[in-house]
Amino acid sequence: MSLNEVKVVALAHEAxxxxxxxxxxxxxxxxxxxxxIAGEKAGMVYHGKHGVPVTTDIRYDEMDPGTYxxxxxxxxxxxxxxRREERILDFVSQLNQQGKPIGEICHAGWVxxxxxxxxxxxxxxxxxxxxxxxxAGGQWRDEPVVVDKNLVSSRRxxxxxxxxxxxxxxxxxxxxxxxx
Amino acid sequence: MSLNEVKVVALAHEAxxxxxxxxxxxxxxxxxxxxxIAGEKAGMVYHGKHGVPVTTDIRYDEMDPGTYxxxxxxxxxxxxxxRREERILDFVSQLNQQGKPIGEICHAGWVxxxxxxxxxxxxxxxxxxxxxxxxAGGQWRDEPVVVDKNLVSSRRxxxxxxxxxxxxxxxxxxxxxxxx
Numbered sequence: 001m002s003l004n005e006v007k008v009v010a011l012a013h014e015a016x017x018x019x020x021x022x023x024x025x026x027x028x029x030x031x032x033x034x035x036x037i038a039g040e041k042a043g044m045v046y047h048g049k050h051g052v053p054v055t056t057d058i059r060y061d062e063m064d065p066g067t068y069x070x071x072x073x074x075x076x077x078x079x080x081x082x083r084r085e086e087r088i089l090d091f092v093s094q095l096n097q098q099g100k101p102i103g104e105i106c107h108a109g110w111v112x113x114x115x116x117x118x119x120x121x122x123x124x125x126x127x128x129x130x131x132x133x134x135x136a137g138g139q140w141r142d143e144p145v146v147v148d149k150n151l152v153s154s155r156r157x158x159x160x161x162x163x164x165x166x167x168x169x170x171x172x173x174x175x176x177x178x179x180x
Numbered sequence: 181m182s183l184n185e186v187k188v189v190a191l192a193h194e195a196x197x198x199x200x201x202x203x204x205x206x207x208x209x210x211x212x213x214x215x216x217i218a219g220e221k222a223g224m225v226y227h228g229k230h231g232v233p234v235t236t237d238i239r240y241d242e243m244d245p246g247t248y249x250x251x252x253x254x255x256x257x258x259x260x261x262x263r264r265e266e267r268i269l270d271f272v273s274q275l276n277q278q279g280k281p282i283g284e285i286c287h288a289g290w291v292x293x294x295x296x297x298x299x300x301x302x303x304x305x306x307x308x309x310x311x312x313x314x315x316a317g318g319q320w321r322d323e324p325v326v327v328d329k330n331l332v333s334s335r336r337x338x339x340x341x342x343x344x345x346x347x348x349x350x351x352x353x354x355x356x357x358x359x360x
Contacts, residue, residue, distance in 0.1 A: 018198065018230070018232050019202055019206070019232065022199055022202075022203070023202070023203065023206050026199070026203055026340050026341050027207070027210075027341070029341040030207075030340075030341035030342070030344060030345050048230070048232075050198070050228070050230060050231035050232040050233070051230035051231035051232075052198050052199065052228075052230040052231075052232060053230070160206050160210075161206050161207070161209040161210035162210070164210060165210050
């Protein structure tokens with residue numbers, strides 16, 4: 001399997017952190033990865049907390065864990081909304097069980113907490129939600145990027161370069177494990 | 181010479197296109213390139229046309245053509261301001277004479293026009309300024325990315341992945357030519 005065959009979902013909702021959604025989406029597309037942006041409806045427009053728009057490609061309930069190989073969750077205020085959606089939490093939980101690469105940054109850790117996959121994992125996040133991550137059983141580190149098996153977490157926008165370099169390495173490793 | 185030794189300037193001014201400044205800056209940093217964001221003053225904050233902030237690192241008159249190996253110019257409304265600054269036009273012109281990679285996207289072509297380096301070059305841009313590019317002597321193409329020697333041009337934000345892949349390839353080629 002090569003990156004050209006890989007499909008990744010990027011979760012969107014109102015007030016996402018602009019660069020934390022767009023840098024990963026554009027960066028993965030640069031690698032030939034097919035990225036689908038998911039929202040409450042397909043073809044709807046959300047705005048980032050600074051105002052950059054994004055148009056969704058698919059609905060949350062079109063996120064089939066059998067179809068997609070990876071997931072990207074941005075920060076901003078969107079995670080506060082995303083964590084309330086049962087179909088999103090199911091998707092996150094199933095992707096995690098399958099060992100598929102999950103990238104999350106800043107406030108996105110809230111979604112992992114509500115999906116129940118933080119217990120015992122090495123993670124980072126914005127310091128604002130450190131207590132929530134620790135209370136959920138996470139081993140929190142103040143590092144630009146933290147990897148725990150399929151889980152790649154990061155803190156804030158200036159960490160985006162090392163975050164995406166690391167996430168793409170995980171995606172390549174996943175491809176290598178699923179060759180032929 | 182390797183990408184870790186390369187220094188690139190990214191030009192900023194009020195109402196830059198948010199992703200057209202930030203994607204290249206973060207992407208180059210991911211490759212280990214040192215990127216300095218230039219503005220009227222160092223340490224000042226500009227906002228993109230959608231509202232994403234950027235803090236400048238250096239003043240325009242600190243842009244020494246002997247120190248930097250490349251240049252990135254974003255679109256948005258910033259180029260309308262950037263093209264009025266003689267020190268910027270001098271820098272662009274000298275970098276071009278030295279064959280150093282210049283990346284420009286969307287409305288950034290205005291800066292090249294005023295620096296007098298469009299004549300006879302294959303270029304693209306947002307269709308909005310196509311007539312200006314043609315009147316300045318450019319051979320305009322409607323393609324996601326166009327390369328003419330050291331000049332890499334692109335049209336709009338969805339082209340950012342192929343734009344930066346191509347610009348980084350040019351930067352690597354420049355490094356290979358300046359080994360040892």
